[in-house]
Amino acid sequence: MRMLKSVLMLLAAIAMLSGTAFAAGKKIVVATDATWPPMEMVDKEKKIVGFDIDFLGEVAKAAGFTVEFKNTAWDGIFAGVESGQYDAIISSVTITPERQKKYDFSMPYIDAGQILIVPKAEKGVKLADMKGKKVGAQIGTTGAMEVKKVKGVELKTYDEVGLAFEDMAAGRISGVVCDEPTAIIYALQKAEYKDKFKIVGKPFTKEAYGIVVKKGNKELVELLNKGIKAVKAKKTDVALKKKWLK
């Protein structure tokens, strides 16, 4: 009898823990690949920080839920939301038709674009000038897809964009394509790269970031959109842009 009681109590505890309704004050688990400064990164205190992190914090405040971040490698980050390891992804994810087929997105929350970074000695000014050369990008990013589109340019994919910059510093590749805010951090602000790299031209794509949720999770999309609208109405996102994107 005592056995039965403890089993029932255990079951009740599990049921409580695994309730998934997004009621007000509900905690949602959000994955981010914190290797993409200034949008998401790990600071000296090992805390995940960045524009996306602050922004989602504001969204949560406005829509009445709490967020728990989970630092996840980019390669496979989409698989995790599908298998339910976390509820959402905020990780500078560009909304693309291919991704929309497999996942649902919140409304766009910020605009961005891809840009090319090259060593100072490089003469090319756009991606098409890089024919016959190797250009790096992070695996599975819109940057990698853009490089792939240009015939004659060899794409090299990296697990983290920082590794691509390190390989360019070593002379193994002749260019890196990534989102503009991240490019600025690596090419203009990092002490060891500042004298070696330059950004060429303007962003050559127009993209918008969205928050990814599992296909069919309308409840969460609505909750996120409600929060994003509120944050935009208060212009908090403008203040955050000033704080993180220079």
Added chain:
Amino acid sequence: MTFKEPTKQKVDVGDGAAIPTKSDRGLFTAWRFAFVGAIGALAYLAWSKPDPYLEIIRFVPDGIAVTFKVTVGAILLALVFGLITGLGRISSNRFFNGLASLYVEVIRGIPLLVQIFYIYYALGRFVKIPDLFSAIIAMAVCYGAYMGEVFRAGIQSIPKGQMEAALSLGMTREQAMGHVILPQAFKVVLPPVGNEFIALLKDSSLVSILAVADLLRRGREYASESFTYFETYTVIALIYLIITLFFSKLIGIMEERINEER
């Protein structure tokens, strides 16, 4: 004085790659089951669901070529490193011996993944070497230490009396090593070297973190754009399995031949 002939020693430095032995012969050996099963599964998947399975199979062949290049390049270089290290480990020259032992100790104490990262980016700091070659060097430095131990054990498995006999015939130590000991030691180390080859083939998947477009990297690239993670890794695992089983059989046959010759 009685001279004691040591019993025939077998060098066994394994990675767990099951190399079939004679006793395994039969229609339903585990090897046959796995090999035919893997090929069958791959063919069935490609036939029954061409999208995405056939697409994945079409996407990865250049990755298989890179995997082979890395494996063969690294094993050849590791053999050179290993032979030097093995000779160093049994050398009476203190400096040479100490250096070889230090190399083995350091390499064995660092995880392979960390070493590959380290050597690859450390090389990039000082010299300009193409990425594929850097990856090969990184793998070879790691495996050279293990190979050194294989060679050391192989050389030490040759009875001491042989060296003594060669010396008493008037050969120098170097001549004795080159003409008498090493030719015999090579036969002893061939099976464990084969074993290391298979281990290296599998570990070569680690170079995919260096953006070297090997089999695993190609698979990851496909998965990251099509979001078919499960399907892609199923195919990648099956291809690795087929390749590994094929080579383990080949090495098994080679080992049998050598044993027959003895």
